[in-house]
Amino acid sequence: MIQQFVRSAKATSVLAALVVTAPSFAASPSEQAPISVGDAAIPDEHVTSFTLDNGLQVVVLPDRRAPVVTQMIYYKVGGADEAPGESGVAHFLEHLMFKGTKTHPEGEFSQKVAEIGGQENAFTTDDYTGYYQQVPSDALEMVMSYEADRMSNLVLTDEVVLPERDVIQEERRMRVGNEPGAKLSEIVQGTLFLNSPYGTPVIGWPEEIASLTREDAIRFYDKYYTPSNAVLLIAGDVSVDEVRALAEKTYGQIAERAEVGPRLRPQEPEPIAERSVTLRDERVTQPSFQTNYLVPSATTGEPGEAEALDILADILGGGTTSRLYRDLIIDKGIAASAGAYYSGAALDDTRLVLYGSPRGDASLDEVEAAVRAEVARLVEDGITEDELERSKNRVRKGVIYLRDSQTAMARRFATALATGRTIEDVEKWPERIEAVTIEDVNRAARTYLKPERSVTGYLLPAEESRAAADGANLADPAQRSEAGGDRDGAPSQTKPSVAASSDVRVDGEGTSGGL
Numbered sequence: 001m002i003q004q005f006v007r008s009a010k011a012t013s014v015l016a017a018l019v020v021t022a023p024s025f026a027a028s029p030s031e032q033a034p035i036s037v038g039d040a041a042i043p044d045e046h047v048t049s050f051t052l053d054n055g056l057q058v059v060v061l062p063d064r065r066a067p068v069v070t071q072m073i074y075y076k077v078g079g080a081d082e083a084p085g086e087s088g089v090a091h092f093l094e095h096l097m098f099k100g101t102k103t104h105p106e107g108e109f110s111q112k113v114a115e116i117g118g119q120e121n122a123f124t125t126d127d128y129t130g131y132y133q134q135v136p137s138d139a140l141e142m143v144m145s146y147e148a149d150r151m152s153n154l155v156l157t158d159e160v161v162l163p164e165r166d167v168i169q170e171e172r173r174m175r176v177g178n179e180p181g182a183k184l185s186e187i188v189q190g191t192l193f194l195n196s197p198y199g200t201p202v203i204g205w206p207e208e209i210a211s212l213t214r215e216d217a218i219r220f221y222d223k224y225y226t227p228s229n230a231v232l233l234i235a236g237d238v239s240v241d242e243v244r245a246l247a248e249k250t251y252g253q254i255a256e257r258a259e260v261g262p263r264l265r266p267q268e269p270e271p272i273a274e275r276s277v278t279l280r281d282e283r284v285t286q287p288s289f290q291t292n293y294l295v296p297s298a299t300t301g302e303p304g305e306a307e308a309l310d311i312l313a314d315i316l317g318g319g320t321t322s323r324l325y326r327d328l329i330i331d332k333g334i335a336a337s338a339g340a341y342y343s344g345a346a347l348d349d350t351r352l353v354l355y356g357s358p359r360g361d362a363s364l365d366e367v368e369a370a371v372r373a374e375v376a377r378l379v380e381d382g383i384t385e386d387e388l389e390r391s392k393n394r395v396r397k398g399v400i401y402l403r404d405s406q407t408a409m410a411r412r413f414a415t416a417l418a419t420g421r422t423i424e425d426v427e428k429w430p431e432r433i434e435a436v437t438i439e440d441v442n443r444a445a446r447t448y449l450k451p452e453r454s455v456t457g458y459l460l461p462a463e464e465s466r467a468a469a470d471g472a473n474l475a476d477p478a479q480r481s482e483a484g485g486d487r488d489g490a491p492s493q494t495k496p497s498v499a500a501s502s503d504v505r506v507d508g509e510g511t512s513g514g515l
């Protein structure tokens with residue numbers, strides 16, 4: 001369920017295409033010969049992990065195809081770990097990490113990376129905060145030295161903190177205030193996650209961003225930006241011995257500053273009522289809807305559940321061969337978009353999302369009814385062996401394509417380690433997908449695609465009547481923000497102010513079957 005804000009002001013972001021939201025199963029519409037799971041094995045060389053004396057976990061992924069190396073440092077803290085009333089502080093600190101240290105002035109690190117043609121960026125999600133650089137392999141020691149330096153020597157004064165707070169407030173106005181879909185996403189998230197901190201936007205509520213201080217940022221930094229709460233991942237043209245020596249020389253000199261302890265968060269109770277929210281805005285020209293189901297993540301699910309949910313989302317709406325695409329877009333021709341995705345990479349329970357928008361003379365009512373009918377049919381009749389095999393084959397190909405990107409592979413491992421999983425979990429994922437059966441997928445559909453587990457959001461033009469809301473819309477999930485921190489969602493200590501007309505209604509205990 002991870003959403004994130006990626007810094008767009010710092011170099012060109014390789015990670016922009018690697019957002020951890022929907023699994024990209026839908027590769028090619030053509031169904032080729034099945035690929036064996038052995039062909040989809042992840043690393044070319046063995047992935048190695050070791051831990052420094054100060055508790056920092058270091059993971060090395062050798063990739064010698066080019067003299068390039070990627071450094072990623074993930075801190076196991078995100079928007080969902082913030083104290084009540086301090087929403088946005090994780091994202092705020094991410095910005096402030098570029099403001100200079102005791103030994104290096106603001107901008108020097110970024111300038112050094114740019115001078116050698118490298119790339120860098122940073123991002124904040126619900127569950128972790130990440131920083132990365134991709135540079136020529138002979139510059140690895142340089143970027144490791146700079147990154148280690150700001151882990152322990154960050155300098156913050158009101159002269160840099162207060163203007164950056166203004167920058168974040170403007171960022172929120174641009175990315176949320178000016179985007180009806182993002183505003184609705186906050187309401188939908190807050191309605192789905194009533195108790196979980198995933199209901200609070202990563203970028204923060206406006207009133208709480210405005211009250212963040214230098215002291216808040218320093219307190220957050222001192223508590224969470226400590227070696228034992230981080231994962232360092234080095235991928236590329238390197239050896240384990242080289243990385244070990246450099247890690248000891250740079251990060252190994254940092255003293256442990258805090259005992260973070262276990263990540264104990266409020267959990268979402270079992271839902272009992274189907275819910276819907278509607279937002280009308282004069283800027284909306286294309287109505288759409290999105291239904292979010294509360295489901296387990298790869299971390300919280302029972303063995304095999306996350307894999308079954310992956311396959312389920314793919315068969316329903318993962319690409320051009322999916323049920324929703326074929327029925328609504330090809331056969332009926334009533335939808336401009338229709339699909340599904342599962343956000344499995346999360347520390348706590350997460351979402352499976354269905355979405356659609358009408359085409360031509362079709363109404364949103366028609367599109368939503370067709371989606372509901374397709375879901376009801378799947379729940380009632382189940383999937384076929386052919387659908388299961390096609391989906392598995394797309395997963396196999398997806399894993400192979402993933403190996404083409406050094407940063408994608410690095411991020412895959414780093415995300416898993418930052419959300420309670422292991423290297424083995426990543427390496428064995430193709431095998432676990434292979435083990436999914438028809439009954440596993442059917443059971444997941446019957447268990448989780450229940451109305452009472454869902455929130456449906458509708459995004460409508462301002463002139464739409466209130467009655468039309470019962471067949472209206474929400475922004476396409478692909479537009480869920482990814483810059484500076486967007487997990488924009490729900491009531492926190494301070495109620496958000498929602499611009500534009502919106503209403504929330506609870507539809508009782510829900511009805512059987514369908515969405």
